[in-house]
Amino acid sequence: MTCTEFLAQLDEMLDQDAALPLRADLEEHLRECEHCEITLSTTRKTIEIYRSHELYELPEDLRERLHKAILAKCRKC
Amino acid sequence: MSSSIQSQGAAEVHPDVLLVERARQGDMAAYEKLVKQYDRQVFRIAQHIVQNREDAEDVVQDAFLKAYEKLDQFQGNSKFYTWLVRIAVNESLMRLRKRRTGKMVSIDEEVETDEGSMPRDLADWSPDPEALYGQSEMGDILRRTIQGLPPGFRVVFVLRDVEGLSTEETAETLGLSIPAVKSRLLRARLQLRERLSRYFKRRNGKSAQGGAK
Numbered sequence: 001m002t003c004t005e006f007l008a009q010l011d012e013m014l015d016q017d018a019a020l021p022l023r024a025d026l027e028e029h030l031r032e033c034e035h036c037e038i039t040l041s042t043t044r045k046t047i048e049i050y051r052s053h054e055l056y057e058l059p060e061d062l063r064e065r066l067h068k069a070i071l072a073k074c075r076k077c
Numbered sequence: 078m079s080s081s082i083q084s085q086g087a088a089e090v091h092p093d094v095l096l097v098e099r100a101r102q103g104d105m106a107a108y109e110k111l112v113k114q115y116d117r118q119v120f121r122i123a124q125h126i127v128q129n130r131e132d133a134e135d136v137v138q139d140a141f142l143k144a145y146e147k148l149d150q151f152q153g154n155s156k157f158y159t160w161l162v163r164i165a166v167n168e169s170l171m172r173l174r175k176r177r178t179g180k181m182v183s184i185d186e187e188v189e190t191d192e193g194s195m196p197r198d199l200a201d202w203s204p205d206p207e208a209l210y211g212q213s214e215m216g217d218i219l220r221r222t223i224q225g226l227p228p229g230f231r232v233v234f235v236l237r238d239v240e241g242l243s244t245e246e247t248a249e250t251l252g253l254s255i256p257a258v259k260s261r262l263l264r265a266r267l268q269l270r271e272r273l274s275r276y277f278k279r280r281n282g283k284s285a286q287g288g289a290k
Contacts, residue, residue, distance in 0.1 A: 011263050038201045039270070042277075045202060046270045047238045055220050056124035056133070058117050066137055070112055071105060073138070074145045 001029040006036045014044055093157035101148050112141050115158060118240060119165045125235045126169035128224055129176070136172060140165040155249065159242065163250045166232065173228070206277035222272045230265035237262050 006029050013026055030037050058066075093114075099107035116137060123136035144151075144161050151160055203209055210218065223231060236247045237258070248258045 007263075011259060011266075014266070035199055038199060039267075042202050042274065043266050043270045045206065045277075046266060046273055049206070049273075050219060050223070050234075050239055050269070053216060053219055054121075055216060055223075056121045056130075058120045062134070063116060066116065066134065067109065067112055070138055070141045070145075071109060073142045074108060075105065077142070077146055 001025050003029075003033060003036055006030075006033070007039070010040065010043065013040060014047065091156065094153050097148060097151055097153075097157055100145070108145060111157065111161075115161055116141070118158075119161065122162060122165055122232075122235060122240065123169045123172075125223065125239075126166065126228065126232055127172050127176070132172045132176065133169075136165060136168045140168045143168065156246070159246045159250050162236065162240075162242070163252075166250060170228075200274060200278035202274065202277040203279050206273075209277065218273070218276050222269060225272065226265055226268055230261050230268065233258055233261040234265035234269065238266070 006026060009022065009026055012022070030040065093111065096107045096111050100111065119140055120133055120137050123133040123140070124130065127133055127136065140161065143164050147164075151157065207215060223234070226234070232251065233247060233253075236242045236250060237244065242250065244255055244258050244262075247253075247262075248255045251258070253261075
């Protein structure tokens with residue numbers, strides 16, 4: 001398996017849904033290729049880091065203001 | 078109750094569908110529950126697309142108002158949340174177009190770039206990149222990095238990886254094919270990884286030898 005072939009299956013590896021025979025080939029490639037091993041682990045970390053950080057929080061006072069505005073508009077329609 | 082909702086069978090009805098049904102009959106408390114359930118997600122998605130807080134606030138209002146006006150069109154064969162997100166994404170893109178008058182903004186546009194198609198930065202990351210930066214500095218890095226992605230990649234990454242929609246739901250929400258979602262998601266993930274490497278790579282550590290085969 002080449003790195004390009006591995007990369008084409010990267011999402012399946014990340015989402016853990018590669019079919020078993022394919023998974024064995026991918027894992028064998030990973031054992032031999034530090035480049036792809038790093039690509040996989042750092043891409044996985046990229047997703048985790050974005051998932052675990054709330055980048056755009058909605059403060060409670062703004063939330064309440066939005067709720068009031070939304071419901072007032074809905075009542076009018 | 079409409080026939081499309083009844084046909085799902087009583088045991089399988091999602092609680093949102095019942096709230097939608099009550100809201101259709103004029104129960105504002107039911108609609109308020111839906112607003113409270115999804116306002117944070119809609120705000121986040123809007124912010125990621127419009128990249129401006131004031132516009133994102135307007136999108137939240139407009140999306141929930143539009144959804145309310147169109148409640149009769151909600152069929153119950155998709156989740157209320159994905160239906161709402163589709164409205165919010167469209168509202169966000171409209172705002173973006175207004176702001177950048179004369180410049181078309183579309184999630185359908187093909188993005189001509191090789192960036193991320195083959196990883197170049199082979200350095201491994203620090204074992205705990207989060208320890209390298211304070212919470213607010215980390216937030217700045219993550220915002221700056223994702224804002225640099227083309228809108229069509231950014232929105233796919235946000236829906237699929239941040240908000241946790243399935244590939245199928247992301248495709249349905251954005252009106253894209255499943256292969257298009259998969260290809261954009263891969264490019265988005267790799268581009269973000271490449272850009273974050275500048276901040277997170279091992280300072281004095283090793284990097285992988287050799288290159289792509």
